[in-house]
Amino acid sequence: MLESIVALPGDEIEIRRKEGKELVIGPGLRKDNQNTIVSMKCGLLKKKENFFWLESHQKRYVPSRNEYVIGIAVTKSAETIKIDIGSSEYASLSFLAFENATKRNKPNVEIGDLLYCRVLTGNKDMEPELVCIDAAGKASGLGVLKDGFMFKINLELARRLLSGSNQFLRELSKNIPPFEITIGMNGRIWIKTSSCKQTIFLFQAINQYSNVSESDTENFIKNLLKDYSDWE
Amino acid sequence: MLFDSSNLEAELGCLTKPDGSAKFTINDTVQLCGVYGPGEVKLMKEIAERASVSVVYKPRVGLNTNREKVFEYTLRSILDGIIITSLHPRTAINVIIQEVQNDSNYLACSLNCACLALLDANIPLKYTFASVSCALIENENRIIYFPNAKQEKESLMSGTFVFDSVDKDLISVNTSGVFDQDQFNFILNNARQYAIDKIFPLFNKLINQQYNKN
Numbered sequence: 457m458l459e460s461i462v463a464l465p466g467d468e469i470e471i472r473r474k475e476g477k478e479l480v481i482g483p484g485l486r487k488d489n490q491n492t493i494v495s496m497k498c499g500l501l502k503k504k505e506n507f508f509w510l511e512s513h514q515k516r517y518v519p520s521r522n523e524y525v526i527g528i529a530v531t532k533s534a535e536t537i538k539i540d541i542g543s544s545e546y547a548s549l550s551f552l553a554f555e556n557a558t559k560r561n562k563p564n565v566e567i568g569d570l571l572y573c574r575v576l577t578g579n580k581d582m583e584p585e586l587v588c589i590d591a592a593g594k595a596s597g598l599g600v601l602k603d604g605f606m607f608k609i610n611l612e613l614a615r616r617l618l619s620g621s622n623q624f625l626r627e628l629s630k631n632i633p634p635f636e637i638t639i640g641m642n643g644r645i646w647i648k649t650s651s652c653k654q655t656i657f658l659f660q661a662i663n664q665y666s667n668v669s670e671s672d673t674e675n676f677i678k679n680l681l682k683d684y685s686d687w688e
Numbered sequence: 689m690l691f692d693s694s695n696l697e698a699e700l701g702c703l704t705k706p707d708g709s710a711k712f713t714i715n716d717t718v719q720l721c722g723v724y725g726p727g728e729v730k731l732m733k734e735i736a737e738r739a740s741v742s743v744v745y746k747p748r749v750g751l752n753t754n755r756e757k758v759f760e761y762t763l764r765s766i767l768d769g770i771i772i773t774s775l776h777p778r779t780a781i782n783v784i785i786q787e788v789q790n791d792s793n794y795l796a797c798s799l800n801c802a803c804l805a806l807l808d809a810n811i812p813l814k815y816t817f818a819s820v821s822c823a824l825i826e827n828e829n830r831i832i833y834f835p836n837a838k839q840e841k842e843s844l845m846s847g848t849f850v851f852d853s854v855d856k857d858l859i860s861v862n863t864s865g866v867f868d869q870d871q872f873n874f875i876l877n878n879a880r881q882y883a884i885d886k887i888f889p890l891f892n893k894l895i896n897q898q899y900n901k902n
Contacts, residue, residue: 462899464892465807466815466854484810486772496772496812498895513898514810516707516726518776544726544779580777 463495463510477506484510513612517542517642519578524598526606526640527586529569537565539573539586542642547584549573554588555595563588563599570601570646572638601638604648605655611643613666624665627677632657632684657684694834696886698800700808700894706784708809712801714834716791719798721805725781733780738773741781745798748787759795766850766860767802772812781811792837795848795862796821800887807895814852817859818887820879821848824871831878845871849879853888856880 463469469485471493481487484497485508495501499512519525519541527539530546538546549571554563565571573586588598616622617639625637635649635658645662649655661680668676695715703709706722726739733740743764745756752760763783771781783805785798799819806813823835823843832839840846845865852859858876867875 460900462896464816464853464895465813466852484812486812496814497810498807498899499810500899512810513808514707516724516809518726544728544776580775 461501462498463501464498465496467495469493469495469501469508471508480507482507482509484512511612513610515610515643516544517611518580519543519547519575519584519642521575521578523575523578523641525573525575525586525642526601526638526644526646527571527573527642529565529567529571532565532567539571541573541575541584541586541640542644543584545583547573547575547586549586549588553586554599555593565600570604570606572598572601572640572646574598597638601646601648604636604646605659606644606646607659609643609645609662610666611641613662614639614641614643614645616670617645617662617665622670622673624673624677627674628658628661628680631677631681694886696890698804698890698894700804700898706805706809708805708807708811710801710804710808711788712797712804714793714797714800715836716789717793717797718788719794719801720786720788721798721801722784722786723781723802723805723809723811724784725809725811726776726779727782729778729780734778737777739771739776739779739781741768741771741773741783743767743802744782744784746784746786748790759798762795762860762862763798763802766799766817767806769859770814770817770852771806772814775812792840793821793834793848795819796834799848799850804891804894807891808898816853816888816891817850818853818883818891819848819850820882820887822846822875822879822882824865824867824875831875833879833882845875847875847879849876849883851880851883853891856884 499510697713796819823846826844847863
C-alpha cells in the first residue's frame with residue numbers, strides 16, 4: 457500500500473499504469489495539460505485496485521451524489537424545503553421525495569427539524585438536491601430525526617466511522633445500553649440515548665476518537681469502558 | 689556573506705471555528721489566518737463560473753486604512769491565481785488575516801500564513817507558495833533575510849518575493865529602494881534558495897505531522 461505518502465498541492469503523482477486497466481482518480485487529484493496526475497490538496501495518497509485518491513482532513517462539506525447527509529430544514533415553500541447540509545448553498549428537498557408522500561399527503565416537516573437524506577444531485581454547477589427515499593420508494597431509515605442530539609465532527613472522522621472495517625461503534629454498542637446513532641457524510645452526527653449521561657459519554661468518546669489511530673481502537677475502547685463504569 | 693538568524697515558527701489548525709487556520713511567526717511578527725470556504729456567497733460577489741476569493745486584513749488596533757486596502761488587494765491577486773477557483777463555482781473563499789504582532793515583514797508573514805491556512809482548509813490549489821523578504825546591505829554586499837524595520841531602513845533595497853513549490857518560479861515581487869539588474873538577480877536567487885532550504889521544508893514538515901499522527 458501507499459499508506460505513508462503525503463502529497464502537497466502541485467506534487468506530481470507517479471502511478472505505474474497496468475496494461476489494459478483504466479485509471480480512476482478521485483478527490484484531490486487532477487490531470488494537468490501534460491497528462492500527468494497532479495495533486496491539488498494535501499493528504500494521504502490512497503489506492504484501491506485502479507482507484508487513486510487523496511484522503512484529506514477537510515471540514516467543509518462539498519456534496520456529491522449518493523452520499524448520506526444530515527441536514528437542518530431552513531425554509532419551507534409549497535413544493536420544496538431548503539435544507540442546510542453545511543455546503544456552500546442550501547440543498548432542496550421535494551415534499552414528494554418522502555415515503556408515501558402525495559400532493560395531498562405531505563410529510564410533516566417543521567423548520568429546524570433534522571433530516572437524514574441522500575444526495576441525489578451533487579454537481580458543482582447545480583443546487584444540491586436531496587431525497588428521503590431509496591430507489592424502491594421506501595424510507596429505509598431516511599427522513600426526519602426526532603429528539604436526540606446533533607453535533608459536528610470533521611469529515612474525515614465521519615468517513616472513518618462509516619467505513620465497514622471500523623470496529624469503534626460495533627465494539628462500543630456491545631458494552632453499553634442501546635442507543636440510536638446516525639452519521640452524515642457532511643460531518644454531522646445525531647445520537648439518541650435513554651439518558652443524558654450516555655449522550656455526554658458518546659459525544660466525548662466520538663470526539664476523542666478523532667485522535668486515535670485505527671490500530672489503537674481496541675485499547676481506546678477498553679479505557680473508555682473503564683471510564684464508563686466509573687460514571688455509573 | 690549570508691547572514692541569517694531568523695526565527696520561523698508555524699502552527700496549523702489553531703482555530704476551531706474556520707474551515708482552515710494557521711499561525712505564522714517570523715521573528716517578532718505574528719499573524720493568524722482563518723479560511724472559510726468554499727462557502728456561501730453574497731449575491732453581489734457571485735461569479736457564475738468560478739469561486740470569488742476575498743481577503744480581509746485586520747490590523748492589531750484601529751480600523752483599516754488605505755495601507756491595509758492595498759495590502760488586501762495584493763494578497764487577493766496572488767491567492768486568486770493560485771486557488772483553482774473553477775472547481776467551486778458560485779461560492780466564496782474568504783481569507784481573514786489577523787495581525788497579532790507587527791515588526792515589518794508582514795507581507796511575507798501573511799502570505800506564508802495564508803498558504804498554510806489554505807492547505808489546512810483543503811482548498812484546491814495549483815501549488816503551494818512560500819514568501820521570503822530580504823534586504824540588501826550595499827557596502828558589505830550581504831543579504832539579511834526578514835530584516836527588522838531598522839535594517840530595512842538602512843538597506844540599499846528590500847523586497848518580498850513569492851515562489852511556487854513546483855518550478856520554484858517567482859509568482860510575485862514587491863520591492864523598495866534603488867537597485868540595478870545584477871543586484872536584483874543576486875537577491876532573487878538568494879531568496880529562492882532560502883525558500884527552498886527553509887520555508888518549503890517547514891510546510892512539508894507541518895503537513896506530514898498533521899497526516900502521520902493518525
